[in-house]
Amino acid sequence: MSSGEALSYVHSDTASQVLCNALPDERLRDVLNSNMVFRERVKGTCRISDERKTTIDLTLQAVWDKFAPAQQVGGRPAQVNVNNKVVIDVSIAETDGYRSASKRTPILRAQAAANLESTVRGLLEELVPVLARQTDDLPDVDDDGTIAFASTPLNAGQFIDLPRPVQVLQLCTVAENTLGFDVVKAIENGTCTLRKPDGTTLALVVVDSVGSSAFTDRVARRPAKITDSSVTVRLRDDAMLDLMIGDTDPAIAEKLVQALGQG
Incomplete structure (x- = not known):
């Protein structure tokens, strides 16, 4: 706990x-x-x-x-x-x-x-x-909220319950290994930014869900919401958490959701 x-x-x-x-x-x-x-x-x-x-x-x-x-x-x-x-x-x-x-x-x-x-x-x-009571060890957070990226293995069973600074390191690691993109920045609020081969950036973040009514699409067999600029996927049925992906490429969303192993 x-x-x-x-x-x-x-x-x-x-x-x-x-x-x-x-x-x-x-x-x-x-x-x-x-x-x-x-x-x-x-x-x-x-x-x-x-x-x-x-x-x-x-x-x-x-x-x-x-x-x-x-x-x-x-x-x-x-x-x-x-x-x-x-x-x-x-x-x-x-x-x-x-x-x-x-x-x-x-x-x-x-x-x-x-x-x-x-x-x-x-x-x-x-x-x-x-x-x-102070229990968990957290990574150091700079004054601007940045966390030095260090490859951190995914703990799929505990991922949704992790403190954001630990969760974002696991998210960045999964994205780096799965997509082959370079990690640019990890932030204490859970945002991971990566650089794609064409030089553009991709932002990922796990957020508290605001509800399911707009989740009329599917990604990796999970409820999802696809807009002109992003894809949001409900990670689990038993937790109100969504993965927001700042890209509409379905292949990126599919790979990430499957790699996180939350479905």
Whole structure:
């Protein structure tokens, strides 16, 4: 399970999975003072509830301009707002010098009914130390978000859940080996740029999907959307992630999707 800085780089579908599975049922029952607990994942949100309809929503958020933590929750800087709801935002990774282009989500947000503030705090006291623990080794990221490319073997089984800096190195490696193009740049937000033999460039990136309604085409037997400038392919049925390819050549899309082994 990714945590700390690595967790701030995962896609939203993976984030909701991590948030829902970070604590065992026994600990959740103790925190909620309940006999039963339920976990539901919806569009990047982990919803934890119990038999009394107590409900707490957990998400990872980007850093916003007015994030001003004045408290400590779970040993980490936190911002607490209580109005119609209680909303507690806690940094589980570095927030100083945040760049929006990084797509990082280093803030854990917990929200619930206003009368559940003590319950939410209790949950976060247990959850935050687990999520903020530094575990995965990440490649170094330059100040402009660039990652030095190093050939990195594909881990097909874990690919969709990897932090973007690791995922992009595997994506670049697969593209280089499969297409024979030279890697120009890898960026922390997951974008891989390659140079084709004719000197033009090709951009690839794995992104959170916005839905399936426009995926009326097929590439390598996967749902796809083909436009005048790009091809977008749904990588898996069980994860809302798409591969965006900045080229309309069907041969390129077919080779990449097959090589990633996600279908």
